[in-house]
Amino acid sequence: MSNKLFRVEILQPRFNELYEEYLSLFGEENNDLNSNFTKKTLFPNSLIESLPTDVGEICKEFNFSFSLNKPFSSMLLLRRLLPLSIVRKFQKMGKENEIKQDGDYFDTKVLLGKVQIYLKEKRVYEEIISYKLLLDSSQHSYTFHPVITDVEGAAVKLRLLLEDIFT
Amino acid sequence: MNLENKIKKEQWEVLRKLKEESYRILSGDTIKYWVTFGFFGPGVLTADNEIKALEKLEELGAIRIINPGGHWDYE
Numbered sequence: 708m709s710n711k712l713f714r715v716e717i718l719q720p721r722f723n724e725l726y727e728e729y730l731s732l733f734g735e736e737n738n739d740l741n742s743n744f745t746k747k748t749l750f751p752n753s754l755i756e757s758l759p760t761d762v763g764e765i766c767k768e769f770n771f772s773f774s775l776n777k778p779f780s781s782m783l784l785l786r787r788l789l790p791l792s793i794v795r796k797f798q799k800m801g802k803e804n805e806i807k808q809d810g811d812y813f814d815t816k817v818l819l820g821k822v823q824i825y826l827k828e829k830r831v832y833e834e835i836i837s838y839k840l841l842l843d844s845s846q847h848s849y850t851f852h853p854v855i856t857d858v859e860g861a862a863v864k865l866r867l868l869l870e871d872i873f874t
Numbered sequence: 875m876n877l878e879n880k881i882k883k884e885q886w887e888v889l890r891k892l893k894e895e896s897y898r899i900l901s902g903d904t905i906k907y908w909v910t911f912g913f914f915g916p917g918v919l920t921a922d923n924e925i926k927a928l929e930k931l932e933e934l935g936a937i938r939i940i941n942p943g944g945h946w947d948y949e
Contacts, residue, residue, distance in 0.1 A: 709910075709946060710908050711911065711921070712909075712941075712945050712946075713907040713909065713925075713928060713941060714904045714905070714906060714941050715892060715905040715907045715937050715938070716937065716938045716940060717892065717896055718935060718936060718938055721934070721935040721936045722892075724936075725889065725931070725936045733882075733883055733886050
């Protein structure tokens with residue numbers, strides 16, 4: 708990112724006149740163009756900062772997609788996030804060989820089983836496994852139409868998993 | 875929101891930032907207004923539109939841009 712600097716002098720009384728005019732139009736509560744984005748962020752920055760870079764990037768992309776009420780893309784990002792975060796966890800622990808067979812990583816269900824013993828909160832596993840079907844259906848089912856509340860529920864469970872294994 | 879109000883809202887965003895900054899500076903100082911390029915998000919004012927809003931405020935007589943066009947941070 709780069710920045711551009713403008714040096715500005717305020718010209719009164721015109722500045723205050725315009726300020727009052729716009730204030731009456733938009734009001735103080737609606738004055739933040741970012742407010743919708745901020746409110747609908749499910750993965751907080753404090754968590755993203757503690758994650759491996761590529762996992763954090765997916766979380767940011769998810770926040771963006773979710774804030775636009777896009778259930779399909781949000782769900783697919785979650786589906787990508789789940790196995791990737793487990794793989795990165797094992798790499799971080801230096802135990803990558805535990806999640807591979809013949810050079811390939813296990814599928815997500817097996818990965819979840821493998822990470823289970825490293826979880827501080829065992830309930831996180833139960834919660835995630837119940838949402839795995841939902842995540843898979845978003846890609847493989849042609850009758851399932853996820854809605855934004857499905858996404859929110861699944862994302863909260865994934866957030867718990869990320870917090871458990873990376874913080 | 876109609877198009878005119880959308881544009882005015884962008885100007886409002888810039889006005890608010892200027893007002894806030896005006897409380898921070900010492901009397902007699904000019905305001906340093908930074909525009910960040912390369913950040914995109916829903917509802918986030920793009921750098922190009924932010925500069926246009928700033929220039930429009932100058933045209934409306936609310937401000938004077940001392941360095942028209944601005945300076946990059948690496949200049």
